[in-house]
Amino acid sequence: MLSRRGLIAGAAVLGAGMVSRVHAAAIPEAPVQTSPAMQRPLMPPDGRPYNPVVTLNGWSLPWRSKDGWKEFHLVAEPVVREMAPGMRAHLWGYNGQSPGPTIECVEGDRVRIFVTNKLPEHTTIHWHGILLPNGMDGVGGLTQPQIPVGKTFVYEFQMKKSGTFMYHPHADEMVQMAMGMMGFIVVHPADPARHRVDRDFCFLLAAYDIEPGAATPKVATMTEFNLWTFNSRVFPGIDHLPVRLGDRVRIRVGNLTMTNHPIHLHGYDFKATGTDGGWVPASAQWPEVSIDLPVGAMRAFEFDAIYPGDWALHCHKSHHTMNAMGHGVPTMIGVDHRGIAKRIVKLVPNYMVMGERGMADMGEMEMALPANTLPMMTGQGPFGPLEMGGMFTVVKVREGLARGDYRDPGWYRHPPGTVAYEWKGPSPRG
Amino acid sequence: MLSRRGLIAGAAVLGAGMVSRVHAAAIPEAPVQTSPAMQRPLMPPDGRPYNPVVTLNGWSLPWRSKDGWKEFHLVAEPVVREMAPGMRAHLWGYNGQSPGPTIECVEGDRVRIFVTNKLPEHTTIHWHGILLPNGMDGVGGLTQPQIPVGKTFVYEFQMKKSGTFMYHPHADEMVQMAMGMMGFIVVHPADPARHRVDRDFCFLLAAYDIEPGAATPKVATMTEFNLWTFNSRVFPGIDHLPVRLGDRVRIRVGNLTMTNHPIHLHGYDFKATGTDGGWVPASAQWPEVSIDLPVGAMRAFEFDAIYPGDWALHCHKSHHTMNAMGHGVPTMIGVDHRGIAKRIVKLVPNYMVMGERGMADMGEMEMALPANTLPMMTGQGPFGPLEMGGMFTVVKVREGLARGDYRDPGWYRHPPGTVAYEWKGPSPRG
Amino acid sequence: MLSRRGLIAGAAVLGAGMVSRVHAAAIPEAPVQTSPAMQRPLMPPDGRPYNPVVTLNGWSLPWRSKDGWKEFHLVAEPVVREMAPGMRAHLWGYNGQSPGPTIECVEGDRVRIFVTNKLPEHTTIHWHGILLPNGMDGVGGLTQPQIPVGKTFVYEFQMKKSGTFMYHPHADEMVQMAMGMMGFIVVHPADPARHRVDRDFCFLLAAYDIEPGAATPKVATMTEFNLWTFNSRVFPGIDHLPVRLGDRVRIRVGNLTMTNHPIHLHGYDFKATGTDGGWVPASAQWPEVSIDLPVGAMRAFEFDAIYPGDWALHCHKSHHTMNAMGHGVPTMIGVDHRGIAKRIVKLVPNYMVMGERGMADMGEMEMALPANTLPMMTGQGPFGPLEMGGMFTVVKVREGLARGDYRDPGWYRHPPGTVAYEWKGPSPRG
Helix, strand or coil: CCCHHHHHHHCCEEEHHHCCHHHHHHCCCCCCCCCCCCCCCCCCCCCCCCCCCEECCCCECCCEEECCEEEEEEEEEEEEEEEECCEEEEEEEECCECCCCEEEEECCCEEEEEEEECCCCCECCEEECCCCCHHHCCCECCCECCECCCEEEEEEEECCCCEEEEEECCCCHHHHHHCCCCEEEEEECCCCCCCCCCEEEEEEEEEECCCCCCCCCCCCCCCCCCEEEECCECECCCCCEEEECCCEEEEEEEECCCCCEEEEECCCCEEEEEECCEECCHHHCCEECEEEECCCCEEEEEEECCCCEEEEEEECCHHHHCCCCCCCCCCCCCHHHHHHHHHHHHHCCCCCCCCECECHHHHHCCCCCCCCCCCCCEEEECCEEEEECECEEEEEEECCCCCCCCCCCCCCCCCCCCCCCCCCCCCCCC | CCCHHHHHHHCCEEEHHHCCHHHHHHCCCCCCCCCCCCCCCCCCCCCCCCCCCEECCCCECCCEEECCEEEEEEEEEEEEEEEECCEEEEEEEECCECCCCEEEEECCCEEEEEEEECCCCCECCEEECCCCCHHHCCCECCCECCECCCEEEEEEEECCCCEEEEEECCCCHHHHHHCCCCEEEEEECCCCCCCCCCEEEEEEEEEECCCCCCCCCCCCCCCCCCEEEECCECECCCCCEEEECCCEEEEEEEECCCCCEEEEECCCCEEEEEECCEECCHHHCCEECEEEECCCCEEEEEEECCCCEEEEEEECCHHHHCCCCCCCCCCCCCHHHHHHHHHHHHHCCCCCCCCECECHHHHHCCCCCCCCCCCCCEEEECCEEEEECECEEEEEEECCCCCCCCCCCCCCCCCCCCCCCCCCCCCCCC | CCCHHHHHHHCCEEEHHHCCHHHHHHCCCCCCCCCCCCCCCCCCCCCCCCCCCEECCCCECCCEEECCEEEEEEEEEEEEEEEECCEEEEEEEECCECCCCEEEEECCCEEEEEEEECCCCCECCEEECCCCCHHHCCCECCCECCECCCEEEEEEEECCCCEEEEEECCCCHHHHHHCCCCEEEEEECCCCCCCCCCEEEEEEEEEECCCCCCCCCCCCCCCCCCEEEECCECECCCCCEEEECCCEEEEEEEECCCCCEEEEECCCCEEEEEECCEECCHHHCCEECEEEECCCCEEEEEEECCCCEEEEEEECCHHHHCCCCCCCCCCCCCHHHHHHHHHHHHHCCCCCCCCECECHHHHHCCCCCCCCCCCCCEEEECCEEEEECECEEEEEEECCCCCCCCCCCCCCCCCCCCCCCCCCCCCCCC
16 A cells, blocks of 8 residues: 555655545545635644634635644635625636635644646645745746646645745736635644634635626736625625624735735724734734735734624725726716706706716616626615625624634524624614 | 704704704804815814814814814815816815815814715715724714715714824715815824824825816726825925924825825935824834825824925825826837937928927926816926926925924915925035 | 035036036046846945945946045936846936946945936936935925936935935936836945845836837836836846855845835745834834835845745736736636637637636747747746746755855856756755
8 A cells, every 4th residue: 555655755746647546545535615605613623722713705624634744635626706696706716616715724733735736727836924845835837847737736844833824826826816716824823822812714805807797807907907805705795704792803814916905994993913924023013993915915913892883894995895897987977967967858858867976876776787797886784775895894793692712602694695784783873 | 942962862864954943053063164275273272282283285173162072063065176276176075175174182072073965965974093883983874874965964972092083985985085075083192292293294195087177086997096186285286394493293194095105205214103093102113214105094104303404295106296197198218219200300390209308398398288287297496397296295394483383473384376495595515 | 626625516517518627537437337137246445344235137336435435426328228138128227227226335424426417308316215415305496406418416415324225316207217217225334243144135126118029118107017127127037136045134125116016035934124214123023924015115124044945036916927918918718718719629720719728828838929028927947937027036045155245256146148947956845
């Protein structure tokens, strides 16, 4: 029987066609997730304990333990991602979804990650922020051969430090990231009491350019994207971040778009406690309400959820809380036009100029849209139309949620495909 | 007589048509400012003392004290803003101007802000950075109903901490911010000796896309804006920041455009002492000469004005110190072209190619422009053409200005509509 | 004989035509560098000692000492810059290159910089980040007259503090920076033991818009640049950063483009130790792997090179590691298209759709390109095609390089015009 060692030494690149039954047993399963709904956190089944994260509209990848290594299996492949109810995008991702599953492990862990390429072109994976041997760095051509179509490459390294990291290809990079290939990595501290919080959320920022009515991103777009996403979801398809009153909360974000995104949280100030380079010492922390996420960078920020309510969490660039169709609209606002409109109305009684008074009407009226297209501004809250899209969701701080490690029955998620802002707690007067 | 309490409990949304004489007395005046010139600071007429700020080309909103509350009245409405002499924009703003007036109060103050909607569509106000009850957060649909056209909504909250904040709509947000709806908030420390400076300036960054010859912004523009403003003014329409030699100076800036703006000050290095999240501890402060303002974020930075002179203060993106018409110009620089030009000149003696040697000539020549349009590069200084536009002004550090709390006769402002760089102090040699 | 003093007092602006033989002797030589290859560091020939920097694909400007001043001579002029083998750009720069030479001096030095204008239009130089008298600040029209064509202006000031600075025009600024006019300034500490590192690299970020087949930048482009450069070079034309295992390394970067650039280093985390405002105190430093460079700002970051290998150093915006021709390509990825393609192939046997499976093929195939144009993705590494362009290079950490002050024979540079990734050290398995 082929030993693990033999497998590694002799066949760094495994052809799927070459894999015997013995080999097949040597490669761990590649679990697949087809739902875009936020999954319960993955409690560690074995190995050292940690407090798992929750991936916004995502999931964490199960592993198997083998001879002191944690073995994961990522499959790069075309996927269909529901961005919000009513729109499905044809992306590239991992294990059935874009972004791929979150990889969680513990400081000191030795991890072995099998990467099988089921894309129509070669790929690699770069482990962004991880300290590792040069040969494991995943830069196609520079530190390893590209992984050919149909083959499996095995990465092996030890997690030297805890923190917030991500993975993405370093092969045909513009195309493969524009198609959605990315995933989160969280390395938990060896001592679960260090950097402990009650709720730990994570997600990636990705931008797509998908023409209304189409499903595949235009991969050469550099600036004029029309879908700005949290984990390849747009409002109203993004899950809430449910939090119990009094919880210590951490939100981890990574940016793989082409521009900075200032992530703004209402109702709180907070501090960045970590980056993809490590934990930020207390002496260096700034109080903030909008944390600017540079491209190719990550931030973890924390706060005590002591104020109950529905607190908006969104990118503060106003076009990034809109869905597609927002940018080619001509401006009709203006006095002159209204004069003209009145004269037209005399001739054509039902004449209506969209946007002559602003665009708020669009949040209310149901316009006919091309198939597979979301409204530019949409969403209904407890007090009426929200007029949002894109990178927008809500941190819900409630008395009613049970505290703690996520295993409690109070774990809360609104049903997939619905948007339920049930909060009517304090009246609108305060 | 309707009590205050009755007013609040019974009529959070007041219809203008419903307001009786009794009601009318219950709503404070809404002062209007029609001049775009920088106004003297508003000394607190009553309440706790503080050192007021100066709003660049703006003003602070008077309030009335009532039963222990400070009452302000903002009116959202269409306005005409002179961006610089020679160009007026049709914007939306508050109380006669865009941006709206600065709201100043003191840590611990209870404030009641009446917001009357005279726009053609509904609106709300979000109090960016302020810690307040969820129902006062101003997110239309989520935390309150939209304020209908013609109605008044009353916000009430206590200022929990001092700092640098802003207000803007959270309703039809892309449109309403593209039209200029925004304003500054400064909450002064309860103890006026804390964070005290001698000069305290504030302004917001806004971007507009107004076609040469037009007056109304194109509200769907995402990146290709052509007017980059400090408080909806462009050079040479932006007032100076006059400072006495030796003053401790604070400049507070908030960004409501769609891109980062690195605000660069010549002649000094400085440190950011505050954000919209709070005061930055000394241990965390970086020395800088260009402070990057993320979108939806604010920075306060400070320095001791110990070097006399005219020190440029501007966004360091070169296109942001230009006015409109800068971006469609073809490049004529090049040897080949000059060869062609020579041959053309033989045939057409007066032929002139704009820009074949660069564009510096444009700062000098007076080109015919469409009505209501500013030159791309303009301005005359003591040593010739400045060739600037957009986000550019000058911090003037002078011996001659009286020091202190702004009440002194030395308060200095150049006459509205003029640009007077009279400084000839140290010779150009140093 | 005209004394130095008389020269300065009487002739701040020297007409080239006016310069007598005596004058000529008073103006120092203006050395010219025509090679785009990285030059050995300039060891200080006299004056106080310091550890020189290495300018990526650049050089440092020699000076002469005169009466206690260091005298430099910059000549602003049109230049031809090879961006990578196969493409030459017609830029404006200084002393034969764009960017201009790095100016190095020591804290406390008195420097006199002669600036001769051989451009077709007027210019000035602003000394970004330097504390100096207002008249030396270089803002055309505001602090000095523009320097006319053919004339020489003399700047004089004392370097008050050590740090990382740059120079660029403050005259027709959009055009002159779009044409490549910029250079680095390093002021070394008075005590060479302070802030000492073993390797000290510096470069500027510049963006150009040069149409495939053309040579002159389009100067009015605001966002859609197509050549993203380190010191006006693109991959594979950018030199490596060679480092000995165990070296303390500093990399200094300044940004004169129109957008933020997150400079990402593989294999390490690091800390920013300086900005153009000064040295960052240890208490304020953040650990990072991607450092965001705002426009008009500079960062110095440091790390101990304890991990051997070829570590990519690049901007993390995926389009910025591509060369021109990348952004107008239509997306061919998709199931439907492949169906159509099959049907077309029945009719047209040799039909090939570029990019239907992604664009990785483009890194491999040799497409016919217009003259003077670089491939969109290119470069060969030890393991195959790298598929990169633009702002990408490699930090090479090797046992074999001699340590220290750069004078050693181990100083390493790959031959100009070649890309040699010879590293095969640790196997791709780690």
